[in-house]
Amino acid sequence: MEPLTFQAAEERSVKLREELNQYAYEYYVQDQPTVEDFVYDKKYQELVAIEMEYPDLITPESPTQRVGGKVLEGFEKVVHDVPLYSLNDVFSKEELIAFDERVKKAVGHPVSYCCELKIDGLSISLKYEEGLFIQGATRGDGTVGENITENLKTVKSIPLRLKEPLTIEVRGECYMPKASFIKLNQQREEEGKEVFANPRNAAAGSLRQLDTKIAAKRNLSTFLYTLADFGPLESTTQDHALTEMSRLGFRTNPEHRVCKTIDEVWEYIEAFHKTRDQLPYEIDGIVIKVNEFDVQDDLGFTVKAPRWATAYKFPPEEAQTLLLDIDWTV
Numbered sequence: 001m002e003p004l005t006f007q008a009a010e011e012r013s014v015k016l017r018e019e020l021n022q023y024a025y026e027y028y029v030q031d032q033p034t035v036e037d038f039v040y041d042k043k044y045q046e047l048v049a050i051e052m053e054y055p056d057l058i059t060p061e062s063p064t065q066r067v068g069g070k071v072l073e074g075f076e077k078v079v080h081d082v083p084l085y086s087l088n089d090v091f092s093k094e095e096l097i098a099f100d101e102r103v104k105k106a107v108g109h110p111v112s113y114c115c116e117l118k119i120d121g122l123s124i125s126l127k128y129e130e131g132l133f134i135q136g137a138t139r140g141d142g143t144v145g146e147n148i149t150e151n152l153k154t155v156k157s158i159p160l161r162l163k164e165p166l167t168i169e170v171r172g173e174c175y176m177p178k179a180s181f182i183k184l185n186q187q188r189e190e191e192g193k194e195v196f197a198n199p200r201n202a203a204a205g206s207l208r209q210l211d212t213k214i215a216a217k218r219n220l221s222t223f224l225y226t227l228a229d230f231g232p233l234e235s236t237t238q239d240h241a242l243t244e245m246s247r248l249g250f251r252t253n254p255e256h257r258v259c260k261t262i263d264e265v266w267e268y269i270e271a272f273h274k275t276r277d278q279l280p281y282e283i284d285g286i287v288i289k290v291n292e293f294d295v296q297d298d299l300g301f302t303v304k305a306p307r308w309a310t311a312y313k314f315p316p317e318e319a320q321t322l323l324l325d326i327d328w329t330v
């Protein structure tokens, strides 16, 4: 084929990038692919060829920027503008009811709760400037984390550019799906390497890799759940914030539910305690948050945790046998 002129190459690369990023969004964020892999691969190879011919055409959100390849010396420190707090845990229905009583006493009226599955992964914070992904960091000690931007760029469900040019910061969980965890450990066993104890350790180990090519191969995914810097967004509830994050291109967990009473919260907890083994990712409990942001602001934080949220932790079962018992090969 005749090599394209710069002009033609530029137009073609813009179109290819849009198509490829849309396909990747459908596959990795919506879990609803619309094209076969070979369609994606063919267009991807065409884009790689154009970018090799004309490197000036490469843009930060090009899917070619996700393959990794940098070997970092180490991870720089990142000071979080807004601290990443941890959650107070509760382990029984009685403790959950006591949490609800404290909230209602402090607020003076009943509140609604946004319940979310507690994904067992690694907390991450993602910063965007005018829509462009500019920094990803670990939670660290809540105030100072590690800059793992290069590794997070290889996580396909993390948008490199938002659907709107917003300057915001979001937080969520980076995790390894159960099926990927099993495959990775089988591979490591064959290579005589030490296996990971659980998907959380596997995700943490993958994001701590200094060779970004390794992180790129670990099939990590994300669920985002907190708007840390709202930018121009005006959500007034946690439930709406999740909808907004999804609209902007983030992967959010579809199982969240707004509950009007603590009894409804308990029903939700019991339902997922029973069915969590069918989930394609590990959860270690349920996060219960006051849904209204103005009430969250009234309740504020203790030194280490929000007063407006709690985590109901499931009793640790023999997760290892459960994982291996079930055929997760997709």
Ligand SMILES: NC(=O)c1cc2c(=O)c3cc(F)ccc3oc2nc1N
Pocket (backbone or CB within 6 Å): 084, 085, 086, 087, 116, 117, 118, 119, 120, 121, 123, 173, 225, 226, 287, 305, 306, 309
């Ligand atoms: N692992 C989780 O799936 C998950 C974790 C947190 C938090 O750690 C968390 C910590 C805060 F200080 C406030 C809200 C939070 O919301 C959260 N929501 C979630 N869904």
